[in-house]
Amino acid sequence: MKLATWNVNSLKVRLPHVIDWLASEQPDVLCLQELKLEDPAFPAAELEAEGYHAVFSGQKTYNGVAILSREKANDVAYGIPGFADEQKRVIAATIGDVRVVCGYFPNGQAVGSEKFAYKMAWLRALTAWLQTETRQYPKLALLGDYNIAPEPRDAHPDWKEEIHVSPAEREAFQAIAALGLSDAFRLFEQTEKSFSWWDYRMMAFRRNFGLRIDHILLSPALAAVCQNCRIDKAPRALERPSDHAPVVVELRT
DNA sequence: ATGGCGCATGGAATGCGA
Numbered sequence: 001m002k003l004a005t006w007n008v009n010s011l012k013v014r015l016p017h018v019i020d021w022l023a024s025e026q027p028d029v030l031c032l033q034e035l036k037l038e039d040p041a042f043p044a045a046e047l048e049a050e051g052y053h054a055v056f057s058g059q060k061t062y063n064g065v066a067i068l069s070r071e072k073a074n075d076v077a078y079g080i081p082g083f084a085d086e087q088k089r090v091i092a093a094t095i096g097d098v099r100v101v102c103g104y105f106p107n108g109q110a111v112g113s114e115k116f117a118y119k120m121a122w123l124r125a126l127t128a129w130l131q132t133e134t135r136q137y138p139k140l141a142l143l144g145d146y147n148i149a150p151e152p153r154d155a156h157p158d159w160k161e162e163i164h165v166s167p168a169e170r171e172a173f174q175a176i177a178a179l180g181l182s183d184a185f186r187l188f189e190q191t192e193k194s195f196s197w198w199d200y201r202m203m204a205f206r207r208n209f210g211l212r213i214d215h216i217l218l219s220p221a222l223a224a225v226c227q228n229c230r231i232d233k234a235p236r237a238l239e240r241p242s243d244h245a246p247v248v249v250e251l252r253t
Numbered sequence: 254a255t256g257g258c259g260c261a262t263g264g265a266a267t268g269c270g271a
Contacts, residue, residue: 109270
């Protein structure tokens with residue numbers, strides 16, 4: 001079973017890239033973030049034509065998440081239960097016997113800002129919910145744009161901002177990992193300076209000035225059968241790319 | 254030193270992303 005996550009930064013603009021990528025990679029599940037469109041505008045028919053079902057939770061201008069799957073998804077959940085939020089950042093569904101949680105974590109803008117406080121509150125709510133979710137579903141994967149670089153090696157040495165690398169954010173990431181979830185990327189040997197996001201400015205992609213902020217965390221039952229995890233940089237080199245690259249895992253199931 | 258791009262909204266300039 002092949003699972004992937006990709007922040008597409010506007011599904012409307014990126015649909016051709018997504019369709020090409022689905023055709024070449026043939027994942028069983030693809031989690032999308034930053035759809036930036038409302039549900040009636042979701043390109044369900046175009047994706048159906050590629051052989052993918054979709055469940056989604058969109059909104060105007062910002063945010064929006066979806067789970068695409070070859071098999072139809074069951075038990076779809078929208079948002080974090082008990083955490084009232086206008087922003088559409090979470091969708092979860094069961095595909096086969098795997099619970100897939102797709103998240104677009106808040107950016108946080110700057111440490112100490114109002115948006116940062118929202119990010120931390122959101123992270124606390126997510127972690128509390130995941131505690132029950134991981135108990136209910138032994139086979140669980142949390143995929144998405146975490147907006148956190150978990151360790152120093154996950155940020156380019158020239159990254160000077162505190163956001164995405166602050167101790168508070170890294171502790172929050174570790175609190176999620178402490179639920180028993182493993183960072184699939186770190187289950188395997190990887191090349192140094194592996195990143196999943198590069199700023200559009202400053203020729204950042206060419207200089208590999210990036211961050212690893214898109215992650216796939218796996219429950220023990222899934223980590224045990226994980227064969228590989230890689231970041232596919234190829235779509236970031238296309239014309240009009242998303243600023244994020246897809247992250248992919250393959251599970252022996 | 255600053256901001257440097259891309260997207261959405263709305264129909265110019267601004268907010269936001271990370």
